[in-house]
């Protein structure tokens with residue numbers, strides 16, 4: 036009997052010991068769990084704090100503390116276009132002083148005008164009648180009289196179209212130089228070409244991409260065309276592709292005009308009648324020479340008066356197409 040009691044007593048002690056061990060284990064485990072819980076909470080709060088700070092920053096609106104916008108690493112190249120509204124103030128209204136200031140010269144006879152060419156292979160040395168290529172229209176010569184450039188009514192139309200083109204080019208990001216801003220001035224062609232250079236400094240390299248001459252035609256006809264260059268231009272420093280470049284520029288612009296305005300193409304859009312223009316012989320950069328509509332034709336004149344903005348946009352888009360196609 037004692038033996039049985041001893042066994043029961045031992046079993047009870049063993050069970051108690053086991054229970055105590057379980058309890059201790061439980062407490063230890065619970066304590067670990069609390070540590071884990073605490074650790075998790077701390078991590079969670081650490082994570083939320085920076086987020087909250089980040090979220091607060093824009094609300095504080097403290098622009099002074101914001102990092103400055105990153106500077107572009109590459110400078111965007113300035114793309115300069117010269118726009119030349121043809122003609123202007125009548126020469127009969129210009130005093131001698133005004134003529135001189137506008138770039139007109141006097142020949143040995145005291146007549147006012149300008150020389151058609153530079154000396155062969157040179158720039159900014161007038162031919163003065165010799166040492167040049169001598170190319171001139173049938174009844175013309177090296178000398179171009181000032182009054183030959185007078186046109187009634189054309190100057191205003193040209194200025195309107197050129198101003199519209201300028202606005203569109205500027206929207207596209209181009210820098211535009213106008214050879215004249217009003218109808219109360221009439222610079223010589225030689226003077227207008229100075230706009231191809233930085234601050235008109237002709238001792239520097241020309242920095243404009245192209246020179247676009249905006250005219251309107253007269254003398255019987257209808258529609259728009261560019262005047263194509265001829266050959267034999269020998270001014271110093273021009274590109275070997277000077278002729279092709281000018282003709283391609285004219286074609287790009289005229290195609291746009293014919294597509295986007297009510298004007299049709301005159302002479303298939305290319306008029307080869309005036310290869311001896313002073314501008315072709317004196318410009319250092321490609322020239323697009325536009326004859327937009329016939330201002331002495333009433334239906335063309337109506338279009339010129341009502342669609343000046345569309346004409347300007349077409350000029351700008353044609354220039355942009357040329358610049359893009361040539362990777363300028």
Ligand SMILES: [Zn+2]
Pocket residue numbers: 151152153162163164165167168169170177
């Ligand atoms: Zn000459």
Ligand SMILES: [Zn+2]
Pocket residue numbers: 121122186189250251
């Ligand atoms: Zn003209």
